[in-house]
Amino acid sequence: MADTPEPTKQHLYLVDGSSYIFRAYHRLPPLTDPEGTPVGAVYGYTTMLWKLAADLDEADGPTHLAVILDAGSISFRNDIYEHYKANRPDPPEDLVPQFPLIRDATRAFSLPCIEEAGLEADDLIASYAREAQRMGWNVTIVSSDKDLMQLVGEADGPDGPARIDMLDTMKNQRIYLPEVAEKFGVTPDLVGDVLALMGDSVDNVPGIFGIGPKTASKLIAEYGSLTAALDSAPAMKPSKLKERLIEGRADAELSKVLVTLKEDCDLPQPIAEMKLGPVPPEPLAAFLEKHGFTSLLKRLGAGNGSPARKTDLNPPKADKAGDNGTGDGSANRQPPPEMPHVDHTAYETVQTIERLEHWIARARAARLVAVDTETTSLDAMRADLVGVSLALGPNDACYIPLAHGGDDMFAQKPEQVDKAAALAALKPLLEDDSVLKVFQNGKYDCNVLAREGMAVAPIDDTMVISFALDAGRGEEGMGGSGIGGHGMDELSQRHLGHTPIAFKDVCGTGKKAISFGEVPLDRATRYAAEDADITLRLYQTLKPRLAEEGGTRIYERVDRPLIPVVATMEREGIRVNRARLARLSEEFAVEIRRLEGQIHELAGQEFTVGSPKQLGEILFDKLGYKGGKKGKSGQYSTDVSVLERLATEGAPMARKVLEWRQLAKLKSTYTDALQAAINPATGRVHTSYSLVGAQTGRLSSTDPNLQNIPVRTPIGRQIREAFVPEDGNVLLAADYSQIELRLAAHMANVDTLKQAFANGEDIHARTAREMFGEVTRDTRARAKTINFAILYGISRxxxxxRLEVTSDEAQDMIDTYFQRFPGIQRYIHETLETVRAKGYSETLFGRKTWFPRINSKNQAERQGSERAAINAPIQGTSADIIKRAMARMLPALAEAGLDDVRMLLQVHDELVFELPEARVEAATPIIRRVMAEAALPAVELTVPLGVDIGTGASWDAAH
DNA sequence: ACGATCACG
DNA sequence: GACGTACGTGATCGTA
Structure with a gap:
């Protein structure tokens, strides 16, 4: 900054090389260099160094820089505690050869690289940081290791305060006191105490068992230190926590020693030698050349100089040498062309109709515009439109507020274009056939805009593109959100190296959350326009990959056409009979209370029946039933299989609990929740389908989930009776019969099974005959189990x-199956070979599912991936087929003049329609044909696809 | 926030 | 030598 006092303060950057490389490895695609050496992590590391070196001259950039590495896996901490870091898995095979390359890369930049046997990088970093601080320098630690957060803060130096902060280059985030407080709830000097209580499973620091981050922060914040917390334990009121603190004291004290950084190491190299200057280009060029980092090489050449001279590297525009080249998700690909950094100040707030018309005209001319809507709710059927943002190029984006300032008619509202006028102006653009609208999760925006009277088309969707390319590649533990690693924040992080403004930072969370319409326009613009900006950047990054990586077929022919179809289904919704659900709720409540009384009586005490923990203790400890098995959580298992067994062994309580559970489930998950889900405006229930929720390509359904409405028991089926058509209409349910087994027969080329399907046989009976020689209730049931086991990747x-036989007998059955149905074994073998080699499986229509853990050294993990990989092509092909049917269905019906047939629901192999009773006869053959022929013409199956159709006055009756 | 449980294909 | 055993989902509850 111009007003920075001279001379500039010295600023030491300490790069935690070891931790960076691990994170880069997991975040970046598996690039290889021309010789086939894996270099993805090294590439990430190199771009980061580049950027840091280029920041010399920046206001807060480095004047001095060193990379600190771990010398080995053993440190002085192992003398204190032999298990320290003992549960670290070996690094992945393709990361190992990259470790030495880190030193090469660092040397190529002519930067000092420091390591010392017996010391961890953290200790060296701590010692250097403190020394520099004593000299009055500022220090930035480039790492996200939480242990290092102990160092953050200011100390008095010889000429004013000297500050230590951290920089997380993967998240592009500075870490200072607020960030530490947010993570640990305490000041940095107490971070070690928190860590000592909570432990660290990655480093195998024990902590105190049963105390996690939340409890640890609370205790330390409350008592002021670890010692004080431990000392206060005996005086606490009796509780689990008290016991744990007393029993775990030694563990905690040991942990404290382990997490405390050694700040007085001898410094192997003087700090003065870390001065950052122009980087000599020759060694760097040689390194970049050797590993095929051609885009960096080009940048080096074009800049005609070193990365340490920022001005040499960059075009005149505000284009810093970028952290946006941190990977693009595919092997052996060039990183995308450079994009300028996201610049929030470049965005325009559109507040007049003239400026709006200007943007619309530019979008028309560009023929491509990224669009994002801001609303009051995540539920597209209840959301009110608050604003729209548009992006035409990187940093070339605007936000058009439409309803900021709340509902209060008299409140002072910010200047904004009249909503109706703005929408009228936008409508022709959004409906223009010749202008492509790009969204991130466009189904949502299209539904919101549809409710404003707009049929937005054509559209592209970066989330769906990402799914076509990278299903299964997302981070672990992303399930549940329904977007499986394809959300905007993850994509931006992964492909652009940029962390967008978080919604919660704009609107807050919990009770203090405000609606987007309450957000001041400047902040709203930064957030909203950034979303459109990033969507456009993602599109430019991801779209080219479709063609390069064979994703076009599945995206253009299956997933993309489905977006408006599913959007329409969501808007249709389905009618439910509220009174009927309410009556069921009441009946269930009565029965639940009755059962609860009986259960308490049998137990001889009151307890929470819904608590598996308490129930287990009652059954196995108090009542003394045998065979209680505790899982890894130390709890008895009380699931159906256990309770069924107890019931047959004569435990009356078990049967009662099973009934209680069934009713409690039906009431809370269905009869109560469904009533609450009825949309007051439409009187119907509108689920939300995720197009990217299931890695195999299936849809998933949330809020509410209408894909798991009970059907298997008579009592549960009563809930289906509450799903009804409008007066004069009927519901029609059409489902594929045994589609996955049929596909398995085709894909594994099993003649016996194919013939059985061609002859319309009962496939489980046929299997029973082949395997056991005769068809009885029992052999058919066993055959059915075995059939499913095959689809899911069997183990003896x-x-x-499942069959309650010995594993030898099970093995015999598997052998027999493979013998009677040759082809299955070969299919399994070949599928696994391909997945191991390529990393992904493919459906008949070319949908990829990635299995990053298929070659894991962890056997359980690997075998899990193997089973999933056997199933994915079958489940995924089935999903492709019904999706193709859905995309064709309404046009086919309309062509026959049946435009009053509404498609409402999809349940994996079933479609549910609502139509006038008089249309059933005409619609049935069309629906059957579209479904049965959905694979054609792309794939000619060697088995017929059977479709069962029924109609009725409720979903239950339609089956 | 997480595990246990259970609803579906 | 031990591990832990069917694929894919989402909602609810109790516990922490």
Whole structure:
């Protein structure tokens, strides 16, 4: 900054090389260099160094810089505690050869690289940081290791305060006191105490068992230190926590020693030698050349100089040498062309109709515009439109507020274009056939805009593109959100190296959350325009990959056409009979209370029946039933299989609990929740389908989930009776019969099974005949189990458990199956070979599912991936087929003049329609044909696809 | 926030 | 030598 006092303060950057490389490895695609050496992590590391070196001259950039590495896996901490870091898995195979390359890369930049046997990088960093601080320098630690957060803060130096902060280059985030407080709830000097209580499973620091981050922060904040907390334990009121603190004291004290950084190491190299200057280009060029980092090489050449001279590297525009080249998700690809950094100040707030017309005209001319809507709710059927943002190029984006300032008619509202006028102006653009609208999760925006009277088309969707390219590649533990690693924040992080403004930072969370319409326009613009900006950047990054990586077929022919179809289904919704649900709720409540009384009586005490923990203790400890098995959580298992067994062994309580559970489930999950889900405006229930929720390509359904409405028991089926058509209409349910087994027969080319399907046989009976020689209730049921086991990737023990036979007998059955149905074994083998080699499986229509853990050294993990990989092509092909049917269905019906047939629901192999009773006869053959022929012409199956159709006055009756 | 449980294909 | 055993989902509850 111009007003920075001279001379500039010295600023030491300490790069935690070891931790960076691990994170870069997991975040970046598996690039290889021309010789086939894996270099993805090294590439990430190199771009980061580049950027840091280029920041010399920046206001807060480095004047001095060093990379600190771990010398080995053993440190002085192992003398204190032999298990320290003992549960670290070996690094992945393709990361190992990259470790030495880190030193090469650092040397190529002519930067000092420091390591010391017996010391961890953290200790060296701590010692250097403190020394620099004593000299009055500022220090930035480039790492996200939480242990290092202990160092953050200011100390008095010889000429004013000297500050230590951290920089997380993967998240592009500075870490200072507020960030530490947010993570640990305490000041940095107490971070070690928190860590000592909570432990660290990655480093195998024990902590105190049963105390996690939340409890640890609370205790330390409350008592002021670890010692004080431990000392206060005996005086606490009796509780689990008190016991744990007393029993775990030694563990905590040991942990404290382990997490405390050694700040007085001898410094292997003087700090003065870390001065950052122009980087000599020759060694760097040689390194970049050797590993095929051509885009960096080009940048080096074009800049005609070193990365340490920022001005040499960059075009005149505000284009810093970028952290946006941190990977693009595919092997052996060039990083995308450079994009300028996201610049929030470049965005325009559109507040007049003239400026709006200007943007619309530019969008028309560009023929491509990224669009994002801001609303009051995540539920597209209840959301009110608050504003729209548009992006035409990087940093070339605007936000058009439409309803900021709340509902209060008299409140002072910010200047904004009249909503009706703005929408009228936008409508022709959004409906223009010749202008492509790009969204991130466009189904949502299209539904919101549809409710404003707009049929937005054509559209592209970066989330759906990402799914076509990278299903299964997302981070672990992303399930549940329904977007499986394809959300905007993850994509931006992964492909652009940029962390967008978080919604919660704009609107807050919990009770203090405000609606987007309450957000001041400047902040709203930064957030909203950034979303459109990023969507456009993602599109430019991801779209080219479709063609390069064979994703076009699945995206253009299956997933993309489905977006408006599913959007329409969501808007249709389905009618439910509220009174009927309410009556069921009441009946269930009565029965639940009755059962609860009986259960308490049998237990001889009151307890929470819904608590598996308490129930287990009652059954196995108090009542003394045998065979209680505790899982890894130390709890008895009380699931159906356990309770069924107890019931047959004569435990009356078990049967009662099973009934209680069934009713409690039906009431809370269905009869109560469905009533609450009825949309007051439409009187119907509108689920939300995720197009990217299931890695195999299936849809998933949330809010509410209408894909798991009970059907298997008579009592549960009563809930289906509450799903009804409008007066004069009927519901029609059409489902594929045994589609996955049929596909398995085709894909594994099993003649016996194919013939059985061609002849319309009962496939489980046929299997029973082949395997056991005769068809009885029992053999058919066993055959059915075995058929499913095959689809899911069989193991002798798994089958043995289900059939209640020994694992030897199960093995015999598996052998027999493979013998009677040759082809299955070969299919399994070949599928696994391909997945191991390529990393992904493919459906008949070319949908990829990635299995990053298929070659894991962890056997359980690997075998899990293997089973999933056997199933994915079958489940995924089935999903492709019904999706193709859905995309064709309404046009086919309309062509026959049946435009009053509404498609409402999809349940994996079933479609549910609502139509006038008089249309059933005409619609049935069309629906059957579209579904049965959905694979054609792309794939000619060697088995017929059977479709069962029924109609009725409720979903239950339609089956 | 997470595990246990259970609803579906 | 031990591990832990069927694929894919989402909602609810109790516990922490």
């Amino acid at each position: 023990w798994g089958l043995a458990g």
